[in-house]
Amino acid sequence: MKMRWLSDLFGVNMPSTYLFATTDIGIEDLAAKEVSSLLNIRGTSVEITTGRVYFRAKESDIITLNYWSRTLNKIYILLAREGIESLSDIYRIAKSIDYTAYIAKNQRFAVRAERHGFHNFTSIDIARVVGQAIIDSYLDSQGHRLKVDLEEPDVEIYCMLRNQELIIGVNTSGFSLHKRNYRVYNHPAALKTTLAAAMIMLSNWDSKSGFIDPMCGGGTIVIEAALIARNIAPGIYRKQFAFTKLPMFTYVDMDDLKSKFMSLANTSYYPIEGIDISPYHLEGAIMNAMSAGVDDTIVFKVGDARKLRDYIDFEPRVIVTNPPYGIRMHHRNLQKLYHDFIFSVKEIPDVTIVVITAASREMRQIVSKADLELVHARKVLHGKLNSEILVFNT
Ligand SMILES: C[S@@+](CC[C@H](N)C(=O)[O-])C[C@H]1O[C@@H](n2cnc3c(N)ncnc32)[C@H](O)[C@@H]1O
Incomplete structure (x- = not known):
């Protein structure tokens, strides 16, 4: 750029x-x-x-x-x-x-x-x-x-x-930049946009190969992926930046700057898919993607992450997802969901999977049971929740 x-x-x-x-x-x-x-x-x-x-x-x-x-x-x-x-x-x-x-x-x-x-x-x-x-x-x-x-x-x-x-x-920012201002639907367990972007970085996605979030909720991860692929500045939707009031920047024409940044965006095709079992959340994800101007870049569909093969249109190379952490869920159901998801992903060859979860012990156990190669793990703070980002390959 x-x-x-x-x-x-x-x-x-x-x-x-x-x-x-x-x-x-x-x-x-x-x-x-x-x-x-x-x-x-x-x-x-x-x-x-x-x-x-x-x-x-x-x-x-x-x-x-x-x-x-x-x-x-x-x-x-x-x-x-x-x-x-x-x-x-x-x-x-x-x-x-x-x-x-x-x-x-x-x-x-x-x-x-x-x-x-x-x-x-x-x-x-x-x-x-x-x-x-x-x-x-x-x-x-x-x-x-x-x-x-x-x-x-x-x-x-x-x-x-x-x-x-x-x-x-x-x-110079004002309120936190993770508030991109494209979210019109607030998923009850929405992921911070900054963490979504970090997970995409960790996936080493090349923007050309298939990218899927099979539990996409309000769509944060796929929207961030689409913004990266299309070279859209994530700050473009914010109405306020504190730097505009600093004396050294008062002569900058912000509208002109914004349209110059927008002109760097491309409109190529990218294979990005967001799936969620809840039609309600998916509706919200579509609204968020529209608000971010990338609804034409992402295919959204209702589907089940436990039977991924039945729902995908292309062979993904990268899966980045934020599954439920089990806060409102029985522990056995969480283990079953993680188990079925991981074993459904295992059927797809040559995929890098990046997962964020606060129930990382459960996720690690299942990844190991599925004999998948854990290549990276790091502890992160998601709001107040101690979570872990895990990266593994099929
Ligand atoms: C933690 S939320 C994802 C939030 C999302 N990252 C966001 O920022 O809005 C987990 C999502 O997984 C979905 N989910 C749960 N079980 C699923 C399944 N078997 N297949 C697909 N989605 C599922 C839930 O409906 C929920 O929207």
């Missing part, structure tokens, strides 16, 4: 800055890989910590990442990353930052703070102290007192204290 017009817009000598992005716990390496590939960063220049990736980038990359990343939740401009001992250290660090490039005089800001570890102050204290430091810093440099708006700020400053490490950043 080449987006030379972004360099034209910002000039070749556009300033570079440190960014960091949040992602889901367990897929940080995939997020780092995605950032490297979107921004053409070589080697080990993306640092990984729990749920976060750090890297150096150009200012225009903020736009690229917000629109094009599929595994990131929020992207921030890094203002400070330092060790602290006390609240007064936090004030001192926050006060030493020049905020004029990020908050215009007529804009209102809010500080959102998060804290992990043992401290003798709360995250509310951090937000209060940093808020005061921002006002004082601006007053010193500009002679102007900034206003705070905790409900609808123009600019959101984020502070995170993890043990002794303080991070201060400017939120």
Whole structure:
């Protein structure tokens, strides 16, 4: 994907800055890989910590990442990353930052703070102290007192204290990017779009061979697959990005940018199929695919994952799925469903299967019983549920 017009817009000598992005716990390496590939960063220049990736980038990359990343939740401009001992250290660090490039005089800001570890102050204290430091810093440099708006700020400053490490950043995304804004039907057990994209990455799907989600629910996995195959920016349906309010981006014509991104999409044929046993959920999946503009790319049908051969139109090379976890299901029924699904998949040769489940012990037992080769396993956090992504081959 080449987006030379972004360099034209910002000039070749556009300033570079440190960014960091949040992602889901367990897929940080995939997020780092995605950032490297979107921004053409070589080697080990993306640092990984729990749920976060750090890297150096150009200012225009903020736009690229917000629109094009599929595994990131929020992207921030890094203002400070330092060790602290006390609240007064936090004030001192926050006060030493020049905020004029990020908050215009007529804009209102809010500080959102998060804290992990043992401290003798709360995250509310951090937000209060940093808020005061921002006002004082601006007053010193500009002679102007900034206003705070905790409900609808123009600019959101984020502070995170993890043990002794303080991070201060400017939120360029707004609400989490996993909210793509194409979901019009909310499946009760919907998968996070970022995890769906991570699973597709792990499948090494080439976009040309057959791709199936045989328990597709509201269609998240097949819709993400169609967006990847057609080179559609996942952020294209969002109405809001926080970066649009940052002074450095106010002159960017967002409508023009959006139509340029849209022009990169292709309309080729891709063999993608979504199957679910519930006609109701399938109806929802079709509505979601229509809303994402990829209903013509996916074949949806009511079917049974336990008898896959009876429903598929082509030999899939990749099956990516999020089966029920058994939360509202009797344990024996869950084991039976996993058993019948795995043994039905086993009949299809040369398939890579990627599964996410919170009942991974049960899934692992059946995969081993079916004598399928488990090639990869990783623990991920899906909402609050400890889950596992398993990759195996027939
Ligand atoms: C966890 S949900 C999938 C949610 C989906 N990934 C999403 O984001 O909306 C599991 C789905 O499996 C479906 N299902 C259960 N048993 C099935 C079977 N034997 N064949 C096909 N689908 C089945 C359920 O109807 C449910 O929609």
